[in-house]
Amino acid sequence: MNERFETYSPVETEAFGEKMGREAKAGQVYCLSGDLGVGKTVFTKGFAKGLEVTEYVTSPTFAIVNEYEGRLPLYHYDVYRISCEEEMEDTGYEDYFYGEGVCLVEWAELVKDLIPQDAIWITVEKDYTKDDDYRLITIRQEG
Numbered sequence: 033m034n035e036r037f038e039t040y041s042p043v044e045t046e047a048f049g050e051k052m053g054r055e056a057k058a059g060q061v062y063c064l065s066g067d068l069g070v071g072k073t074v075f076t077k078g079f080a081k082g083l084e085v086t087e088y089v090t091s092p093t094f095a096i097v098n099e100y101e102g103r104l105p106l107y108h109y110d111v112y113r114i115s116c117e118e119e120m121e122d123t124g125y126e127d128y129f130y131g132e133g134v135c136l137v138e139w140a141e142l143v144k145d146l147i148p149q150d151a152i153w154i155t156v157e158k159d160y161t162k163d164d165d166y167r168l169i170t171i172r173q174e175g
């Protein structure tokens with residue numbers, strides 16, 4: 033699977049995240065990749081909404097992982113500041129990545145080796161030839 037979507041505002045990216053959140057199934061891992069400030073957390077806020085999370089979602093900068101209650105449990109990782117695999121182990125990631133909730137991992141490429149094979153990869157990119165608010169979102173899943 034390899035799909036491309038284009039958005040032209042944060043609202044559109046959030047709405048796209050919400051659609052994916054509505055379709056998310058138990059046990060899935062979503063990996064978000066893309067530059068600083070490109071829109072990963074905007075996507076995540078929508079995604080959480082789609083999973084019927086009512087709590088306010090922020091990036092788990094210090095905690096590495098935040099847990100939210102929704103239609104399914106949501107485990108929101110931001111691994112930007114992870115410096116070693118041990119820090120990931122301390123979060124008990126295996127129970128989450130291979131559990132029955134839904135995981136969403138910002139900066140997943142930094143812990144690529146730990147990500148399950150069947151994860152869904154979402155890349156958000158700007159295009160400097162286009163409008164400032166333009167984003168290209170690419171969805172990939174192996175197999």
Ligand SMILES: Nc1ncnc2c1ncn2[C@@H]1O[C@H](COP(=O)(O)OP(=O)(O)OP(=O)(O)O)[C@@H](O)[C@H]1O
Nearest residue numbers: 039040041042045068069070071072073074165167
């Ligand atoms: N089409 C768009 N989609 C998403 N965000 C957009 C878009 N256009 C502009 N933006 C802006 O880009 C910024 C994205 O911020 P966000 O925190 O989501 O980035 P991030 O990828 O999570 O960054 P970080 O790597 O620091 O966690 C916001 O200020 C948002 O308003």
Ligand SMILES: [Mg+2]
Nearest residue numbers: 072073091138
């Ligand atoms: Mg973020």
